[in-house]
Amino acid sequence: MSKRHSAKHKIDRRLGENIWGRPKSPVNRREYGPGQHGQRRKGKLSDFGVQLRAKQKLKGYYGNISEKQFYAVYEEASRQRGDTSERLIGLLESRLDALVYRAKFVPTVFAARQFVSHGHVKVNGKRVNIGSYRVRPGDVVEVREKSREMALVLEAVQSGERDVPDYLEVDQNKLTAKFVRVPALGDVPYPVQMEPNLVVEFYSR
Template sequence: MSRYTGPRLKVMRALGVELPGLSRKPLGERDYPPGQHGQRPRRKSDYGLKLIEKQKLRMNYGLTESQLQRLFKEAKNAKAPTGHKLIELLERRLDNFVFRAGFAPTIVAARQLVRHKHLSLNGQVVNIGSIRINVGDTIVLKERSRRMPMVLECIGQPSLSRPEWLHCDEKQFSAVVTRLPDAGEIPFPVDEQDVVEYYAVRL
């Protein structure tokens, strides 16, 4: 399954939650599923509830299904609780780091910054958003990229408050990882145990 490129607000309405990595737009008054029957209350099955939790992660971080499955398998083999480890691995993606540092309004936009080589990681120009960051890693925005209207708007007023696991120097357009992210610092509600149970019977 390829990466989703369709209407983002429609996805958030279907999942019933605002996903800051997917879109800056709020749900507003239309916080019900899209479609002519969206306002009718529907009772979801146990499978449906678990699917929604899984889709929250996939859509917010902009992953394909196969990418999320690979991360789940890695998290399952780790010593830490699977759900917590999965969220840690997702938060440690470079494109998410750029977004959480306040250089881009969404993860989608952050991935474009990385792909177009606007940033360096530890002094090296990179263009792969899935690179996994570690404690001490530093990103710096290139000189020519610091005048971009999107960057200037976001650096002064980021979409989200910056998490405690990174430190951002707005004057230098840089950010450093101070510690590994914790599962409780994810910027939207998700039941990671439902995600674990969803994949437990499918992988």
């Protein structure tokens, strides 16, 4: 797990923002970038630079999503009717690993991906071990009974660090979560401002 924590902190430092809102983020101690030149005054970003940064921030937030996977989500969002940036957020939040994190079954998005891949989660009573699995409104996600006493789960459930969003109905005693609806950008409790419209501009150049 240390490698993943290290990667997570590198993302925070590189972007200069505590994108998960965690108290242990290195940005809480120093807001400048990593390396010997991190404290130099930053030049003004070009439009492309602003868009790239927005893409890196949103992609980084969801943990281990590869560029290929992230672009595929954008492509799907662009094919759907309505606002592409809103659809993009809805698709990202419909991922099983994102939902497991939102439901507070695990403490981090990185842990959520691993938790799902190790077979600790069921969807509608069936075990699913694919983090990118698309959860539909009405689906019920639960932690397997054998996994409910894991230290990782107990730590997350008892943590007051973040709240469960209202597009989920969570029973913390049974460790179940019902996906009520696909959220819009304004429904998602990001600790920092996300700009999916800039991500759309980046990919549609």
